[in-house]
Amino acid sequence: MTADTSPRAAVPMGLVPGPFHDRLVALNHQQAWMNWMGIASPAVLDTVEFEYFAIRNQATLFDISPMMKYRIAGPDAEAVVNRLVTRDIARLAPGRVAYAIWCDAEGNVVDDGTVFRLGQTEFRLCCQEPQRAWLDDVAWGFDVSVQDVSGAIAGLALQGPTSCAVLKDAGLAGIETLKPFEIREFRIDTHPVTISRTGFTGDLGYEIWMTPDDAPGVWDALMAAGIPRGLRVIGYHALDMARIEAGFLLPRVDFVSSETHLRPGRARNPYELGLDWLVALDKPHFNGRRALLRLAQEKPRRKLVAIEIDRDKPALNALVYHARRREVGFVTSALWSPTLKRNIAHAWVEAPWCETGDLWVEIYLQRELVWQRRMARARVVERGFFRHPRRTATPPADF
Amino acid sequence: MSPDAIVIGAGHNGLVAAARLGLAGRRVLVLEAQDAPGGLLGEAGGMRVAAMPTGLDPEVARALALHRHGLRPGRPLATIALGGNAPVRIEGGSVRGIDAAAAAAFADLHRRLGRHAAALAPMMAKVPPRLRDGGWGDLMTLARMGLGVRMLGRAQMRELLRVLLSNVWDLLDDEIGDGPLSGALAMEATLGGAMGPRSPGTVLPLLYRFAGRPRTMPEGGAGAIVAALVKAVEATGGQVRTGARVAGVLTGDDRVAGVRLEGGEEIRAPLVVSNAHPRATLLDLLGVRHLDAEDARRARLMATEGMVARLDLTLGAAPGVPGAGAPDLCDRMVIAPDMKMLETAFNAAKYKGIPERPGLECHWDAGASRLAVSAQFVPCGVKGGWSAETRDRLLSNVVSAIDDALPGTAAKVTGVTLATPADIEARFALPGGHWHHGEFRVDQMLMLRPFAGAAQYRMPVAGLYLCGAGAHPGGDVTGLPGWNAAGAALKDGRRA
Incomplete structure (x- = not known):
């Protein structure tokens, strides 16, 4: 694998604006910002109640750009991703997404995230916590490149019962044929976007991926199309309510990553987390497999x-x-x-x-x-x- | 017929492991890449890298009945510290050639270090305990180990804990002052490793050597150990095949299935014991695909920069030792006039340079008219790489250091064989050319040897064991890593 050697700017103090910041500032009446990976992310814009009910009854936009995103590409990309996560990625077809977890050698969960298979030899991993060092360790010795593309890709979660209708109104022909966990390329206005039918709410929803340059234009087009459908911009608190209802786990809240825990015995394995269904013990060696084989018996x-x-x-x-x-x-x-x-x-x-x-x-x-x-x-x-x-x-x- | 077990490498630990497996009724095939068995103790490439071995662990020698296979242990070698005003002769706690007060101070220090070493000795020989998650069980394990230390009594325990992780410079400077005696002891503490006398943690290797066997030259020289071990293996029906370089370990269903030789031949066996370096075993022979990322990282990053160059100087006449009471040249001669000189040599090596004055350990083989020299603080990865120029510089620095201590030696040199750590690395597929298959320091000892999670000889793939110096208790010619590794394999075999 090759190291990402692009020069990095000095880290600024405090929170930095994300790709949708200008739009969010105008709507963030509470001025309630949270720190999400160093980026200013709205906790709540108006009231949590309005925002929550919009998730369940209308459509909502939530800026997910601060999520960590890694591009894993090269001849051994499938081998590396399959070595990383506990699911059998060889069975994930290009153009599909899979929810996955990855474990350390003791079988404890490092983090969870979504694996996007963009092509035969190209993957994107989206997750909450920085994983660069872990990915470099997993990829060592393989013909693959690992890049942190978090800053190069902006993301919007469009979730709620009317979200498909909003996209149709925005002119996305064929969006209604997009199946759950499927990925497809579209245009919103003139802007190229990649849309995956994924989300964090247990309901109909999409995640829209674009370059930061295209971000304001996509936002404006969606907002214009979404008003008649009750589209509302939301903050983290409302999403977290939907997250708990949907039964999704959150690292640092529901469990501690094995990479960040300090006290002995605080890390957790998939069987404790009730994520057995994500562990494919029948595939060849992957990180933590030997420990998981033992844990599966206990x-x-x-x-x-x-x-x-x-x-x-x-x-x-x-x-x-x-x-x-x-x-x-x-x-x-x-x-x-x-x-x-x-x-x-x-x-x-x-x-x-x-x-x-x-x-x-x-x-x-x-x-x-x-x-x-x-x-x-x-x-x-x-x-x-x-x-x-x-x-x-x-x-x-x-x- | 395929063997029950394959041992990769016929170094002394590989042979000990093979013999123990053979005694337990296993048909063992030992595969050696070189044309002769022995590893660093053999004479591959015309030079014995481990010129002055320590004695095998007596229990190992007894269990393998090496006396019946012709091994006659010689007398322990005295150490002659050269380079001072007069040669200093060290035999155990007694020292001659320095004033009576200094000799008494040394005798006292020697006695105390001996007691400390004895308290640590049980944990040196045994299979290291397993540390799991850093919880209470681990604390209990460590507590049991600490009991021996506690039995020293309050004052001695405090003293041991005070010096245990400190540096050998401070200890020796406090107790006996700098000079040839301290130089020789500091050499003992640092030989083979990449730490200078002032590096923290250098007292531990010194205690380790105190706890281990003294250097002895068996009848017939160091090669007699190899010959006896080969006979011991063959006596159990085992076979040692030389010129057979293993290219990879075969697996199936996450279990060892055998090995593949260079050239493609495959030999099947359910048990493979590797005397190769831990990194070579895991990354080169087994392959990263079979490893968890943490193990691959630890194997990749373990400290294993070799620091010893070996030179054989053929001399026209025996070297002369200045002054009266000329010592027996066949003893172990150390040329490290003081600790300061060693630290200076280490400073050069730390920045990948060749020291002006390396620390030297020499042994005169009268039969072959050969002075075997180990030069300490010669980095494997020397700055700019090894070239004719750097080799010449090293040779000239070594010869002039010898000539200072043994005047007239330079003029007697008729032939030179030089093996840099890089040469040793290449010849033996030994990362860093490191004698001990990995730095011997506190974070790579006991349950951390060769690295956390890989102790106890069992490698991640079932049926693969590590039996070389990279496994506990580590370097020197004790045979204990090989003995313990075979024991672990047999224990697992009984369980299965």
């Missing part, structure tokens, strides 16, 4: 489970108890789901209570400075609270 010592909780108060940062007495876990993500009208959460629960526990969560409420404690019964349910049939219907219904 009962996980704990599991990240989806729980549904009685009563309506979200179980933020709550401890989980067995039979109201024995502490057996803790909640990582929690939400009163406005769409499902259910009190949902992700929680780490120790074995064996993750399977058959008489589980309770201790919810903390502060009311005018006074703290209250409430024990509420919790049940383990299937993860992915919100999976709408719209997510996979092709062609999507015209809303």
Whole structure:
């Protein structure tokens, strides 16, 4: 492999503007910015409620440009990506996307992300955390080049029931035939874009990829086409609500990457995370395979489970108890789901209570400075609270 | 008929492993790339790289009945430190040639270091413990290892812990001052490695040598060890095949299946024990495709810059030692007049230069009229690469250092054979040309040897074992890595 030796500018202090910053500034009435990989990313523009309901009922735009993106290309690209992730990438056809995780030698999860197979010998990996050093290690000894293209590609997540209709209105012929996890080239106005039918909401949605130069033009075209369809720009908080409903995991929130954890025993393997379905033990050697073969035989010592909780108060940062007495876990993500009208959460629960526990969560409420404690019964349910049939219907219904 | 086990490389550790496997009833085939067995201890290319071996571990020698195969251990060699006003003769804790006060100070230091080494000795010989995730289990493992140290008593334990990771310069300067005696001891602490006397962690290798066997020259010279080991292998029905360079390890279903020789011949066996360097074993023979990224990175980045050049000088007449009480020339002569000189030599090597005055260890073979010289602090990757000019400069620096210590030697030289670390690297497919198959320092010892996650002789692919000096307990001619590796393979075989 060859190293990316392009010169880099000095890192500026504070947050830097992303490719859609000018547009976002105009709409960000709250001026609530978050730090996403050093780029100013909106937490909320108007109100979380408006933005959340737009995800579930209309269409929403969210700037995903700060996501880390790597181009892996060359004769050994498939071998390298297959060595990296636990899924069998040899079975991923060009023009398709796969959700994947990758593990260290001990079988603990380093990060998760999406693998875009752009061609027979070209892949793009999108993920939350910087992975350059890890990719270089995995690619060493192979005929492949690894490039960080995070800054060279701008991204927009267009999600929601009317998202397909918005794209059709923007003149994208044939967008309705794009299947889930498929990638295709289009033009928006005069701007070339790559669109994948992927997302983070458990609903119909697309991710639109373009150069930073094309970004403002694409934005303007989508906004113009989207107004009649209720298109709204959203910030991270609203997306996070949809993320929990959809049952997607977030590194640093639901689990700690094996590359960044400091304390022994804090890293987590796919079996604990409930991601067994992403591990193809029958393919040739990949990173962590030997450890995963062993772990697959063992009962996980704990599991990240989806729980549904009685009563309506979200179980933020709550401890989980067995039979109201024995502490057996803790909640990582929690939400009163406005769409499902259910009190949902992700929680780490120790074995064996993750399977058959008489589980309770201790919810903390502060009311005018006074703290209250409430024990509420919790049940383990299937993860992915919100999976709408719209997510996979092709062609999507015209809303 | 295909063998039960293949050993890659007929170095002493490969032969020890083969003999132990043979004793356990395995049909073993040892494949050696050179035309003669022995590895660095053999005479491939007309030169024995390990000219002055330490003695094999006595338990290994006994278990393999090497006395019945003709090995007669000679007497331990004394060390003669040259380059000072008079030769200093060191035999264990007794030293002659310096004043009585200094000799007493040395005897005291020697006794203390001996006790410290003895406290560490059990962990040196045994299979290193396995460290998993840095949790409580690991702490218990380390605690058990620490028990021996604790048994030294409070004061001695504190003293050991104080010096353990410090540098040999400070220790020796405090205790006995600089001079030929300290020079010889500092040479002992640094020989073969890429650390100078002032580098942190150089006391540990010194203790390691104290815990190990003294250098002995068996009857018939160092080659007698190889000959006896080959006989021991053959006595169990094993075979040593020379001129057979292994090009790759064959696998199937994530298990070892045999080896492929240069030229394409494939030999099948369910067990392969590699006496090659860890990096060569993993990256060149097994291949990165079979490795997790972390193991590939550690194999790639492990410290293994060789620092010893070997020279054989044929002399027209025996070298003369100045002063009265001329020592036995067949003992081990060290030319490192003081620690400062060694540190200066290391400074040059650190920046890939050739030192003006390398540290030298010499041995006179009267039968062959040959002075075997090991020159310390000669970097493998010398600046600008090895050329006729750099080789000449090294040779002239070495000869003039010898001539200072043994006047008149330069004029007696009639022939020279020089092997730079780069030559050793090329001849033996030994990364860095490193004697010990990897730097002998605290982050590459015990359960970190050759690197974290690869200790305990088992390589990532089932059925592949590492038995060379890159495995614990490491370098010198003890045979313990080979013995332990074969033990690990047999234990796994019983379990399977």
